[in-house]
Amino acid sequence: MKENFILTLENLSFSYPDKSDVLKEVCFRISSSEHVGLVGPNGSGKTTLFLLLCGILTPQSGRITAMGKRVAAGRFNPNIAYLFQSPEDQLFSTTLFDDVTFGPLNMALPQEEVELRAARSLEQVGCSSLSERAPHHLSGGEKRLAAFATVLSMMPDIILLDEPTSNLDSLNRRNVINIIRQMKQTLMICSHDLEFLLETCQRVILIDRGRIIREGPIVELLSDERLMKSHNLEKPHSLTPHNRLSHDHR
Amino acid sequence: MELDQYARLRSPIHTWDARWKLIAIVPLIFVCAAVKHAPGLLCAALVSSTMVIISGLPIRHVLKILKGPFYFIIIMTPVLMLTSGGERLISWKVVSVYRSGLYIAARLAIKALSIMLLFICLFGTARFQESMKAMEFFKLPPILLSLLFFTYRYIFLYLEEFGKLLTAARLRGYTLLRGLKGLKSTVSILVTLLIRSYEQSERVYAAMRLRGYTGAFPTLCHFKTQASDVLKTSLLLSLSVLIVYMDVL
Amino acid sequence: MHISDGVLDIKIIAGGFTAAAGLTALALKKVKSDDIPRLAVMGAFFFVSSLIHFKVGITSIHLTFIGLMGIILGIPSILAILTGLFFQAVMFQHGGISTLGVNTVIFGLPALLVYGAFLPLAKRWKGRPFCLSLAGGILAGLTILTAAGLILVIIRFSGDEFTGIAFVFSAAHGILALVEGVITFFILRRLLKIKPEMLYAYKAGTLESSG
Numbered sequence: 001m002k003e004n005f006i007l008t009l010e011n012l013s014f015s016y017p018d019k020s021d022v023l024k025e026v027c028f029r030i031s032s033s034e035h036v037g038l039v040g041p042n043g044s045g046k047t048t049l050f051l052l053l054c055g056i057l058t059p060q061s062g063r064i065t066a067m068g069k070r071v072a073a074g075r076f077n078p079n080i081a082y083l084f085q086s087p088e089d090q091l092f093s094t095t096l097f098d099d100v101t102f103g104p105l106n107m108a109l110p111q112e113e114v115e116l117r118a119a120r121s122l123e124q125v126g127c128s129s130l131s132e133r134a135p136h137h138l139s140g141g142e143k144r145l146a147a148f149a150t151v152l153s154m155m156p157d158i159i160l161l162d163e164p165t166s167n168l169d170s171l172n173r174r175n176v177i178n179i180i181r182q183m184k185q186t187l188m189i190c191s192h193d194l195e196f197l198l199e200t201c202q203r204v205i206l207i208d209r210g211r212i213i214r215e216g217p218i219v220e221l222l223s224d225e226r227l228m229k230s231h232n233l234e235k236p237h238s239l240t241p242h243n244r245l246s247h248d249h250r
Numbered sequence: 251m252e253l254d255q256y257a258r259l260r261s262p263i264h265t266w267d268a269r270w271k272l273i274a275i276v277p278l279i280f281v282c283a284a285v286k287h288a289p290g291l292l293c294a295a296l297v298s299s300t301m302v303i304i305s306g307l308p309i310r311h312v313l314k315i316l317k318g319p320f321y322f323i324i325i326m327t328p329v330l331m332l333t334s335g336g337e338r339l340i341s342w343k344v345v346s347v348y349r350s351g352l353y354i355a356a357r358l359a360i361k362a363l364s365i366m367l368l369f370i371c372l373f374g375t376a377r378f379q380e381s382m383k384a385m386e387f388f389k390l391p392p393i394l395l396s397l398l399f400f401t402y403r404y405i406f407l408y409l410e411e412f413g414k415l416l417t418a419a420r421l422r423g424y425t426l427l428r429g430l431k432g433l434k435s436t437v438s439i440l441v442t443l444l445i446r447s448y449e450q451s452e453r454v455y456a457a458m459r460l461r462g463y464t465g466a467f468p469t470l471c472h473f474k475t476q477a478s479d480v481l482k483t484s485l486l487l488s489l490s491v492l493i494v495y496m497d498v499l
Numbered sequence: 500m501h502i503s504d505g506v507l508d509i510k511i512i513a514g515g516f517t518a519a520a521g522l523t524a525l526a527l528k529k530v531k532s533d534d535i536p537r538l539a540v541m542g543a544f545f546f547v548s549s550l551i552h553f554k555v556g557i558t559s560i561h562l563t564f565i566g567l568m569g570i571i572l573g574i575p576s577i578l579a580i581l582t583g584l585f586f587q588a589v590m591f592q593h594g595g596i597s598t599l600g601v602n603t604v605i606f607g608l609p610a611l612l613v614y615g616a617f618l619p620l621a622k623r624w625k626g627r628p629f630c631l632s633l634a635g636g637i638l639a640g641l642t643i644l645t646a647a648g649l650i651l652v653i654i655r656f657s658g659d660e661f662t663g664i665a666f667v668f669s670a671a672h673g674i675l676a677l678v679e680g681v682i683t684f685f686i687l688r689r690l691l692k693i694k695p696e697m698l699y700a701y702k703a704g705t706l707e708s709s710g
């Protein structure tokens with residue numbers, strides 16, 4: 001039965017007007033509450049895949065089903081949230097608070113609920129003190145965290161995170177790891193920070209030139225040195241047993 | 251550059267409810283634009299400068315904002331004195347200096363500066379979004395308001411981006427628009443940025459749609475009218491009437 | 500290029516706001532909520548690019564991009580111009596608050612005219628980007644002259660004392676019109692080659708995005 005899968009992709013293909021076959025015949029299924037990583041070299045189609053999943057782009061063929069319903073492009077679906085690769089696109093209001101409340105207010109929630117959600121999501125990412133600041137005055141990492149808060153305040157069931165750790169210092173990176181590990185929602189995370197994926201995901205999908213190369217349990221897949229090398233990736237250090245440093249830390 | 255930099259100070263002007271402040275100051279701005287004669291002009295100048303003093307905004311901040319209108323006046327004065335016509339002060343061949351030019355320049359200066367001062371009181375003593383929400387209260391079309399909000403945000407992005415770009419260009423020893431070659435590279439820079447901004451606008455639109463944007467700009471409103479707000483507004487409105495009365499007299 | 504605070508008679512100011520309100524209402528009728536992000540982002544872009552000073556000979560000028568805005572944004576460009584002028588007054592003290600209405604008319608009307616003239620040309624010269632860009636460039640140059648003419652007329656109506664000064668300032672607009680026209684021509688040539696859909700995108704078409 002399909003009920004176990006919260007997100008399914010069937011034979012998804014996509015081309016941009018000036019770049020064909022960005023994604024070809026992509027299929028996968030994701031169960032509820034699963035945390036799935038998405039890895040692949042630059043330009044392999046990860047961001048494009050996310051844009052399709054949340055209905056920003058329309059696939060040329062194939063179908064996407066989320067929570068039993070087909071994802072239609074251009075329709076607002078409060079159950080799916082997407083953290084953009086660039087926070088500049090996502091923080092469009094004049095203060096952080098306005099940005100975090102934008103989604104909940106559009107969902108026509110009562111005012112107290114909106115404020116509660118805003119406060120909680122800002123607190124979660126450790127940005128409570130920035131609530132009245134203007135997005136254009138934040139640092140790169142702060143912008144990233146703020147954008148994350150705007151996603152969290154929607155309380156979606158499915159969250160797509162595009163490079164959530166870029167620009168973050170090690171403390172905030174750790175903080176994001178802790179947030180994600182506690183999250184009960186279904187997550188797809190695309191990242192070049194493989195150590196980060198190792199700590200947050202159970203399963204990983206490797207994608208290159210628009211095709212799914214392999215999917216499987218994260219430790220197993222990322223330790224396959226030959227596979228990783230052939231797709232411009234590097235096996236994470238923490239998976240190398242000879243690496244004394246990481247060994248000692250265990 | 252950022253007008254609401256000192257919006258967090260506390261003064262009678264700062265604590266004034268943004269909606270009531272709008273009701274009081276906007277008419278006064280038009281009164282300042284309308285006055286013609288010396289008594290009214292002096293009153294307008296007096297009221298507007300008193301307001302700024304009460305607001306407690308740092309003098310340097312105010313002067314920095316006034317720099318623009320001030321330069322304008324400095325340039326205008328000699329030109330006005332040469333072109334205004336009327337009673338001649340000095341005459342030399344075809345060129346003559348007119349006394350009324352000086353008077354007109356002074357009037358211009360007082361009007362422009364008072365309007366600017368009032369404007370600083372209006373927008374410099376409340377956060378930008380608070381002022382916008384006050385405007386929303388007066389039924390400005392929601393589309394216009396969303397436009398103001400989003401434009402404001404992206405102006406800063408492009409200011410930064412252009413700043414970086416111009417610095418980079420200057421570091422490579424290159425001035426915009428020098429000769430035909432300069433023109434070509436200027437155009438290609440502009441086109442690149444233009445396309446990038448267009449594509450960004452599509453992503454921003456997508457981001458808004460993902461969070462349920464339908465055209466309205468939802469905001470949380472926390473305005474509360476107090477007796478002092480009404481008092482301040484009626485005081486200022488009566489002053490406006492007084493200025494008009496003095497000017498007509 | 501703007502009319503500043505303190506120059507105009509109150510009647511003209513009131514008339515300016517009335518006319519601007521009419522133009523704005525027209526634009527609001529044409530605009531859909533889907534257009535707002537594009538108007539805002541592009542409006543901000545044009546606003547910032549109009550702040551750049553170009554060196555021409557010994558003087559420096561800054562472009563207005565009014566013609567280009569009319570061509571790219573269509574009738575809603577009025578709204579972008581209005582907000583742009585508002586922020587120019589708020590943030591940089593160019594132009595003025597009391598003259599916001601008048602200035603919106605001065606720039607908005609030419610933008611509308613350019614749009615109106617460009618639309619049939621674009622249909623006729625579909626496969627001839629050179630002619631189309633040339634026409635766009637000429638139209639953009641004409642916007643400056645139209646705006647300068649409007650300024651002159653408005654100031655003339657407002658009272659005698661500023662007529663002399665208005666003539667001096669309008670004369671300086673010849674060179675600006677030339678530069679604006681040339682730059683617009685080159686920009687249009689490029690855009691027609693790389694991304695022609697930008698010029699007539701009235702509706703948000705298929706959304707495209709890059710990483």
Ligand SMILES: Nc1ncnc2c1ncn2[C@@H]1O[C@H](COP(=O)(O)OP(=O)(O)OP(=O)(O)O)[C@@H](O)[C@H]1O
Pocket residue numbers: 016017018019022040041042043044045046047048049085707708709710
């Ligand atoms: N708007 C667009 N128009 C045309 N081609 C595009 C567009 N956006 C992306 N592409 C192309 O599609 C391919 C996939 O891009 P995508 O952004 O999905 O890669 P990615 O896996 O997210 O890469 P990265 O790791 O660098 O973020 C790339 O070759 C890119 O050049």
Ligand SMILES: [Mg+2]
Pocket residue numbers: 046047048085162710
């Ligand atoms: Mg990407």
